[in-house]
Amino acid sequence: xxxxxxxxxxxxxxxxERELSGKERLLLASGPLLSWYRREKRDLPxxxxxxxxxxxxxxxxxxxxxxxxxxxxxxxxxxxxxxISDLAAAPEExxxxxxxxxxxxxxxxxxKKAAEILTEKxxxxxxxxxxxxxxxxxxxxxxxxAIASIAFELPxxxxxxxxxxxxxxxxxxxxxxxxxxxKKKMEALVSEVIQPGSAGDxxxxxxxxxxxxxxxxxxxxxxxxxxxxxxAARSQGLTEKLPVKTPxxxxxxxxxxxxxxxxxxxxxxxxRREDGLLASLYEFVNVPGQLSAEEAGALLDQEVWPEPLxxxxxxxxxxxxxxxxxxxxxxxxxxxxxxxxxxxxxFLTWEEIRKEYPxxxxxxxxxxxxxxxxxxxxx
DNA sequence: AAGACGGGGGA
DNA sequence: TCCCCAGTCTT
Numbered sequence: 001x002x003x004x005x006x007x008x009x010x011x012x013x014x015x016x017e018r019e020l021s022g023k024e025r026l027l028l029a030s031g032p033l034l035s036w037y038r039r040e041k042r043d044l045p046x047x048x049x050x051x052x053x054x055x056x057x058x059x060x061x062x063x064x065x066x067x068x069x070x071x072x073x074x075x076x077x078x079x080x081x082x083x084i085s086d087l088a089a090a091p092e093e094x095x096x097x098x099x100x101x102x103x104x105x106x107x108x109x110x111x112k113k114a115a116e117i118l119t120e121k122x123x124x125x126x127x128x129x130x131x132x133x134x135x136x137x138x139x140x141x142x143x144x145x146a147i148a149s150i151a152f153e154l155p156x157x158x159x160x161x162x163x164x165x166x167x168x169x170x171x172x173x174x175x176x177x178x179x180x181x182x183k184k185k186m187e188a189l190v191s192e193v194i195q196p197g198s199a200g201d202x203x204x205x206x207x208x209x210x211x212x213x214x215x216x217x218x219x220x221x222x223x224x225x226x227x228x229x230x231x232a233a234r235s236q237g238l239t240e241k242l243p244v245k246t247p248x249x250x251x252x253x254x255x256x257x258x259x260x261x262x263x264x265x266x267x268x269x270x271x272r273r274e275d276g277l278l279a280s281l282y283e284f285v286n287v288p289g290q291l292s293a294e295e296a297g298a299l300l301d302q303e304v305w306p307e308p309l310x311x312x313x314x315x316x317x318x319x320x321x322x323x324x325x326x327x328x329x330x331x332x333x334x335x336x337x338x339x340x341x342x343x344x345x346x347f348l349t350w351e352e353i354r355k356e357y358p359x360x361x362x363x364x365x366x367x368x369x370x371x372x373x374x375x376x377x378x379x
Numbered sequence: 380a381a382g383a384c385g386g387g388g389g390a
Numbered sequence: 391t392c393c394c395c396a397g398t399c400t401t
Contacts, residue, residue, distance in 0.1 A: 062396040069387065069395090103385025106399075140398045160396045180380080207396055216394055217390070277384070316385060361386065382401080390393085 022171030025230040026193045029170070034198055036226035037205030042067075042212070045074050050200070052126035052151035053084055056114075059143045060107050067211070073102050084124050087115035093358075096281065100358040105279060110138025128152045141187065150200040157190035158203040159183055162210025168243035169214060172232025177243045251320050257291040258284050258325035258366055260309065261300075263333055266347040267370065269357060270337075277316065282357045284366055285345060286323070287338050296326045299338040304328050312365035321362060327369075350374040 020028070041047070044067065046058030057077055061070040080098050081087040087095070092112055099108040114136040118124060126147075127133060134144035145158035159167075164177040167186045175182040194202050209227065214220045222234045233239045261268040261284075269282045287299065293306040306326035314321045337345045350370045353359065359367060 059396065064384090064395055064397055065386080066388075066395055101386075103387085104397085106384070107397090110398085138398065142397060146396070158396080161394080162396065204396090211396075279384090314386090316383095318383060380401100383399085384397105386395100388394090390391100 019172075019232070020230065022167070022173070022189055023192050025170055025227070025232065026167075026189065029227050029230045030193060030195075030202065033205045033209070033226040034201055037201055037208055040212070041204070041208055045071060050151050052147060054078070055147050055151045056126070056139075056143075057111070059146045060111055060138060061102065063107060063143070064104060065102065069102070073099070084115050084118050084126075087112060088119040092280070096358045097356065100281075101361055105281060105360075107138055109280075113137040114139070126151070128154075130154055130156050141183075145187075146203065149194075149203045153196060153199050155191075155194045155196045155199040157187040157194065158207070159187050159190060160207060160210075161216070162214075163190070163203075163206045165216060165243050166206055166210045166214045166227070169220070169233035169239060170227045170231045172236065172238060172242070174242070174244050176246050178246050251315070251318055253320045253322060254288070255290045256286050256288060256321055256323045257296060258286045258309065258312075258323050258363070259296060259299075259306075259338070260325065260327045260366060260370065261285055261330055261334075261337070261345070261347075262328065263330040263347050265349060267350055267353060268337065268345040268347050269353055269359065270339075270345045271343040277319070278360050278362065282353070282359045284325075284359075284363055285337050285339055286325075290322075290324050291326075293326060296328070300328065300330070300334060302330065302332055302334065304330065309369060310365055312363075314362040314364075316362075323365075325366060327373075 046054055048054075058070070058074060061073055077098060080094065081090060090112070092109065095108050095112055096105060099105060117136060118126065130144055130148045133139060133147050134141065139147070142158055142160045145156045148154040148156050149158055164183065164186060167173070167189065168175065168177055171189070173182075175185065177183070190203075190206070205226070209225065213222075213225045220239050222228055222231070222239065225231065225234070228234065233242045268285050270285060272278055272281050272283055274280050293308065296306045297304045306328045309325035309327055312323045312325075314323070333347075348357070351374070354367075354371075
């Protein structure tokens with residue numbers, strides 16, 4: 001009588017004759033991965049303890065931002081806002097000033113909104129359920145997973161760009177990692193293998209592998225990788241081909257003319273709109289287009305002699321500003337100022353602006369000019 | 380699904 | 391130049 005082998009009955013090949021599934025690869029590597037992480041992990045400020053407040057702030061700051069860029073901001077943040085209630089009570093202006101230069105300023109505004117919810121609805125205590133964490137402003141699936149697993153040991157995935165890269169290589173996946181469907185698949189995969197008790201370390205180990213071993217841009221350091229023995233991309237020579245990412249589009253270019261308007265040793269700045277690029281931050285008066293000195297002077301409705309300033313270029317992710325500018329000494333306080341969209345101008349000393357008002361680094365060339373003209377940081 | 384949203388470091 | 395970074399929110 002015909003008897004199928006166990007493997008035939010299961011409709012799978014015996015282990016030595018088939019490819020491992022992604023889940024099997026992760027399961028096989030999880031022990032070595034945890035050991036490797038606990039032995040080799042970087043000593044980072046937010047790994048000092050598992051205080052959810054610190055974990056939260058670190059994860060927000062680390063969104064699309066390199067570790068080295070975050071460190072100084074992380075320390076300074078807790079000097080200003082030691083407790084969540086300090087954050088909730090702080091003026092948005094102070095928070096923005098603390099965030100100046102870090103980018104993605106909606107993160108700061110969302111942090112404040114979340115702090116208000118935490119203070120009012122949760123009595124200042126971080127909720128311990130994934131759903132409640134996910135519902136807070138500025139917290140998406142990655143950050144919710146990171147906080148839930150690192151601070152509270154909930155066995156939920158925290159799939160970021162690092163983890164996407166690692167898992168697509170380890171599992172040999174050709175799915176485009178920029179698609180949200182791919183992220184969902186990878187989250188499902190992690191959910192299948194993550195264990196309570198080591199969830200925080202497991203997620204951080206995946207991230208650490210992506211940051212230190214399975215690095216973006218260059219060749220991965222496979223010889224040191226905790227996934228060495230199970231990685232599909234390594235064993236099949238696919239590390240150059242994975243992960244798959246679709247190409248991105250070109251940036252738009254915007255021409256601007258910046259006007260450093262001086263009246264009695266004070267400089268005009270104004271608050272930007274509450275929505276859009278660099279929302280609610282401060283800027284020097286500026287107008288669209290590349291204006292000549294004559295055109296710039298004509299905008300001011302009084303006799304002036306604009307002095308040309310250096311040109312500057314600032315590159316955002318999706319747009320480039322090409323800027324020229326003029327320094328203009330005003331003889332009288334103008335009724336109104338050019339540039340339609342923004343709020344009324346404030347005339348303040350450069351010292352006050354430099355200390356109190358968040359002016360984004362897109363204006364760095366002109367900030368530096370004012371530092372030299374009025375004496376800023378000594379050099 | 381695609382775009383908006385910063386800034387900086389490295390190839 | 392271009393790519394990428396411990397992503398999220400809006401359209």
